[in-house]
Amino acid sequence: MLTKIREKSQGAFAWGILIVICVPFALWGINNYLDGGQEAPVASVGDKDFYQRDVNKAYEQYSQGLRGLGIDEQTLKAQALQKLIKDEVLLQYVHARGLTATDDNSREFVKSLEYFQTDGQFDDKKYKSLLASQRLSSNEFVSRIQNALVMEQFQHSIVDSAIATQYDVENFFRIQNQQRDVDYVTIALQPVPEQPKAEEVAAYYQQHQDMYQAPEQVSIEYVELSLAEIAKKVVVTDEKLKAFYEEQKDQYITPERRKISHILFAVNDKITEKAALEKAQKAKQELATKDFAVLAAEVSDDKLSAKAGGDLGLFNVGVMEKAFEDAATALKQGEVSGPVKSAFGYHLIKVTELLPGEIKAFDSVKNELTKAYQKAQAENAFYESGEKLAELSYQNPDNLQTVADALDLSVKKSALFTKDKGEGIAADDKIRSAAFTEEVLQGNNSTPIELGSEILLVLRLQEHKPAAVRDLEAVRKDIVAVLSNDKAKLLTAEKAKQIKARLLAGETIQAVAAESKLDVKSAKQLTRRAADLPLPLREAIFKAAKPVGGKSSVFIASLPSGDQVVASLAKVTEGVMSDSDKKQLDLAKKNIANAFGQAEFNAVLNSLEAGADISVKEASKKAAE
Numbered sequence: 188m189l190t191k192i193r194e195k196s197q198g199a200f201a202w203g204i205l206i207v208i209c210v211p212f213a214l215w216g217i218n219n220y221l222d223g224g225q226e227a228p229v230a231s232v233g234d235k236d237f238y239q240r241d242v243n244k245a246y247e248q249y250s251q252g253l254r255g256l257g258i259d260e261q262t263l264k265a266q267a268l269q270k271l272i273k274d275e276v277l278l279q280y281v282h283a284r285g286l287t288a289t290d291d292n293s294r295e296f297v298k299s300l301e302y303f304q305t306d307g308q309f310d311d312k313k314y315k316s317l318l319a320s321q322r323l324s325s326n327e328f329v330s331r332i333q334n335a336l337v338m339e340q341f342q343h344s345i346v347d348s349a350i351a352t353q354y355d356v357e358n359f360f361r362i363q364n365q366q367r368d369v370d371y372v373t374i375a376l377q378p379v380p381e382q383p384k385a386e387e388v389a390a391y392y393q394q395h396q397d398m399y400q401a402p403e404q405v406s407i408e409y410v411e412l413s414l415a416e417i418a419k420k421v422v423v424t425d426e427k428l429k430a431f432y433e434e435q436k437d438q439y440i441t442p443e444r445r446k447i448s449h450i451l452f453a454v455n456d457k458i459t460e461k462a463a464l465e466k467a468q469k470a471k472q473e474l475a476t477k478d479f480a481v482l483a484a485e486v487s488d489d490k491l492s493a494k495a496g497g498d499l500g501l502f503n504v505g506v507m508e509k510a511f512e513d514a515a516t517a518l519k520q521g522e523v524s525g526p527v528k529s530a531f532g533y534h535l536i537k538v539t540e541l542l543p544g545e546i547k548a549f550d551s552v553k554n555e556l557t558k559a560y561q562k563a564q565a566e567n568a569f570y571e572s573g574e575k576l577a578e579l580s581y582q583n584p585d586n587l588q589t590v591a592d593a594l595d596l597s598v599k600k601s602a603l604f605t606k607d608k609g610e611g612i613a614a615d616d617k618i619r620s621a622a623f624t625e626e627v628l629q630g631n632n633s634t635p636i637e638l639g640s641e642i643l644l645v646l647r648l649q650e651h652k653p654a655a656v657r658d659l660e661a662v663r664k665d666i667v668a669v670l671s672n673d674k675a676k677l678l679t680a681e682k683a684k685q686i687k688a689r690l691l692a693g694e695t696i697q698a699v700a701a702e703s704k705l706d707v708k709s710a711k712q713l714t715r716r717a718a719d720l721p722l723p724l725r726e727a728i729f730k731a732a733k734p735v736g737g738k739s740s741v742f743i744a745s746l747p748s749g750d751q752v753v754a755s756l757a758k759v760t761e762g763v764m765s766d767s768d769k770k771q772l773d774l775a776k777k778n779i780a781n782a783f784g785q786a787e788f789n790a791v792l793n794s795l796e797a798g799a800d801i802s803v804k805e806a807s808k809k810a811a812e
Contacts, residue, residue, distance in 0.1 A: 230268060231802040232275040242268050243625040268803075273792055276799045278334055281341050288336035293329050296336060316574060342788055349784030351776045357764065359779055364762025366712040369728055370696050371754035372686070372705040373746075377678035383670040391666050392659050399662045400654040402605040405622050409612065409646035410587050410596045412576050414569045418561035431560045432549050439547040446540035447515050448479060448497035453488035453532040460532075467526035467533040474523055479537050488532065498539070511536070573643050577635045580645040584631040587647055600649060612644075621646060676749045683743050683751035690741045696755045712760070724752050733759045 228236035245267040298309040305313060318328055383391075392399065432439070450470060452463040470486055480496025487493040502515050511534060514527045520541035526533040549556075572594055579590040591598050604613035606623050613619055621633045627648050636644045682703075689699050700707045710720065715729055727744035731754070734740050740756040768775070 227804070229804045230272060231800075232272055233279055233800050235275050235279070237268070237271055237275075240626070241271060245271050246625075272801060272803075273796060274338070276796050276801070277338050277341065277792060279799070280795050281337050286337045286341060288333040288340065290329065290333075293332045293336060297329065297332055345788040345791060346781065346784035349780045349787060351779035351783060355779055355783075356772065356775050359775065360764045360768055361762050363715065364765065364768070365729070366714055366760040366762065367728055367756060368709075368711050368758035369713060369754050369756045370707055370709050371724070371752050372696065372700045372703075372707055374679055374683050374686070374705065374751045374753065376672075376675045376749040377682060379671050379674045379678070383667055383674075387670060388663060388666050389659065391670060392662070396656045399657045399665070401657055402607070403623070403654040404603040404605055404652040405628075405648060406601050406603045406650040407613075407618075407622050407627075407646045408587060408598050408600045408649045409644055410576070410580075410591050410594070410598055411612075412569065412572055412594065412596065412643040414562065414565055414641035417569050417572070418558070418565035421561040421564045423557050423560060428553065428556055428560055429549060431563075432552075432556055435556075435559065436546060439552050441545050441547065443544035444540075444542040445502040445515065445538050447499050447502045448483060448537045448539050449489070449492065449499055450479070450483045450487040450497050450535040451489040451492075451532055452486075452526075452534075455532075458532075463532045464526055464528075467535060471523070471525060471535055474535070479523065479535075497537070569641075569643075573635070576643060576645060580632045580635070587632065587645065590645065603650065603652065618644070618646065622648070672749065679749060679751050680743075680745075683753050686753045687741055687743055690739075690753070690755060696753075721746055723747065724754070727752075728754060728756065731756050 229239050229242060230237045242264060246264045297303065297314075302317065303309055303314040315325070318325060450467075452458075452467045452470070454460050454463045466486070470482060473482060480498075483497030484493050487497055489497070492499055502512075507515070508529045510527055511529050514524045514534075515536050515538065518524055518536065518538045520538050522538060524534075524536040527536060575594060576590055579593055580587070583589040587598050590596070599612075601609070601611055601613050604610065604619060604622075606619055609619055613622070615638060617636050617638065621627060621636050624633070627633050627646065628651065630648060633646045636646070638644060686699055686703065690696055697707055699705075710717070710728075713720070713725075713728065715725070717725060720728075723746055724744045727742060731742045732740045734756060742754055742756070744752040744754065746752060764772075
C-alpha cells in the first residue's frame with residue numbers, strides 16, 4: 188500500500204498526502220498551523236475548527252497542480268476548503284471505527300519521504316532538525332502520518348474491492364466503439380447590420396466592470412540565499428586543493444582508448460562449436476603470413492565489419508561479453524588474441540590502435556578544481572543557513588532585515604508585476620505565485636521558496652496595487668467588438684434553429700441546405716476517436732439521441748468560433764470489441780473496476796459528509812458556492 192501512496196496511483200489525497208495532516212513540506216522546513224488565539228474559525232467539523240490560514244495553506248498546496256488552467260483563485264480556495272472538510276470527515280469516521288496504521292508502516296513511510304533524505308538515504312539529523320524548527324516531536328509527527336495512512340487504507344479497501352464483469356466490459360466497448368452516420372451543415376457567424384449604440388456600450392461597461400480592470404500588481408523585497416555566493420567566500424589554499432585533487436582524482440582521468448578489429452567464426456545450426464574453433468585456429472596460423480584485414484574480409488562471418496577489415500571501432504567496456512572484453516583489454520597494440528568464445532562463436536581479436544589513459548595534471552584543472560572544492564565546502568553551510576533562513580523568517584514575519592543581518596545578506600527589491608507576468612526575479616512563476624498568497628498580501632514573510640537546487644529565497648510585500656477599473660474610452664473598442672460578436676452569435680443561433688425546425692418538420696437536409704446556399708457534409712461510420720471533426724461537434728454527435736422509427740435525430744452544436752452546426756443523425760451501429768481491445772481485456776477490466784470503486788468511494792464520502800456535523804461561516808459558504 189505504501190508504494191501505491193508514494194506513486195499517487197489512485198489516492199483521494201493525491202494533491203499531497205501531507206496536507207491531510209496539516210503539514211505541507213518544503214525542502215527547508217515544515218509550515219505547521221498554530222492555534223489562532225481569538226480568531227474565529229471559517230469552518231468546523233465536529234470539534235475540529237479550521238481557520239482562514241488553514242484554508243490559505245491548503246489553497247497553496249491544492250493550486251500547485253492546477254496552475255495555468257484558468258481557474259480563478261476564489262474557486263480554488265473554495266475547493267481547498269471543501270477538501271479540508273471532506274478529509275476531516277473521513278478522518279473522524281476512521282477514528283470512530285477504530286482503524287489504525289502500525290508504527291512500523293508509518294516510520295517506513297516517513298523514511299521514504301525525500302524531505303528527510305540526503306543522497307537518497309534517510310537523514311536522521313535533517314529529520315530532527317526540520318521537526319524541531321516547527322516545534323514538533325517525532326511522536327506527534329508520526330501520529331499525523333498514521334492519520335493520513337489510515338485514511339488511504341480505508342479508501343483502498345473500497346476502491347480495490349470493486350470488480351467489473353464481462354458484461355460491464357462488453358457494454359463499455361459497445362458504447363466506446365459505437366459508429367454513427369451523420370449529415371450536417373455549418374452556418375458561419377452572421378454579419379451584424381449595425382454597430383452597437385453608445386448607450387448599449389455604456390450599459391455593458393457598467394455591468395461588466397470586473398472584465399475591464401487593470402490587473403492587480405505587487406512589488407516585493409526579498410533575501411536570497413545562494414550556494415554559488417556562499418561558495419565564492421570559501422577560502423582556498425593549494426594545500427587544501429591538492430588534497431581535494433587526490434580525493435577526486437578519478438574525475439580527472441582520461442580512460443585508455445583501444446581500437447579493435449575481429450574475425451568471427453560463427454556457431455549456428457550448420458556449424459558446430461568444434462568446427463568453428465578449428466576454423467579459428469587455422470586462421471590464427473594463417474595470420475603469420477597474411478594481413479589481418481585481408482583475412483577478415485575473406486573469412487569473417489561478421490559480414491558488416493568484414494567489409495572494413497574486421498574494424499569494430501573504439502572499444503568501450505560494458506558493451507561486449509566479458510570474455511571478449513577481457514581478451515581485448517589484455518592485448519598489446521598490434522597483438523592478435525587466440526580464439527575467444529562468445530555467444531556468437533569464436534573470435535580472433537586485434538588491437539589496431541592504443542591510446543594510454545592519463546591523469547590530467549593538477550595545474551591544468553586547478554580552476555575547475557577550485558570551483559568544485561568551493562561548492563563542496565559550501566554545501567553544509569548552505570544547508571545550515573537554509574535552516575536559519577526558514578527559522579528566522581518565520582519567527583520575524585514582519586520584516587526581512589533580521590534574517591538579512593543574521594546571514595549577511597542584502598534585502599533586494601523588485602519592480603511591480605502581475606500574477607501572470609513579471610521581469611527579473613518575478614519572471615519565475617514560483618515567485619509570482621508566492622507573492623500573491625493571502626499570507627504575503629497580509630504583510631507576512633513568505634515560506635522559503637526553492638529556485639532550483641541551489642537558491643533559497645524568502646519574500647515579503649513591498650507595494651500592492653489592487654486591480655482598478657479602466658476608463659470607458661480605453662476599452663470602448665473592446666466592448667463594441669464583444670457586443671457585435673454577441674449579436675452575430677444570436678443571429679447565427681436563430682438561423683440554426685430555423686433550419687432545425689424545418690428538418691424536424693420533414694424537409695431533407697439537402698433541400699434546406701440548397702435553399703440556404705449551404706454545403707452538406709457527411710460522416711459515415713464516425714467513431715469517437717475521429718480527429719477530422721471539431722471536438723464540440725463530435726461530442727454533440729455522440730450525445731444525440733438515437734434515431735427512432737427510421738426518423739433521423741436532429742440537433743445543433745455550437746462551435747467556439749460562434750459558428751453553428753445543424754446535424755441529422757441517421758444511423759447508429761453498436762460497437763464490438765476489436766482484436767486489439769481483446770488483447771487489452773485484463774487492463775480494461777482493471778480500469779473499469781477502478782472507476783467503479785472510485786465512484787463508490789466518492790459516494791461513501793458524500794454520505795459521510797451529509798451526516799456529519801459541519802458548520803461553515805457564511806462568507807466561506809458563499810465562496811464555496
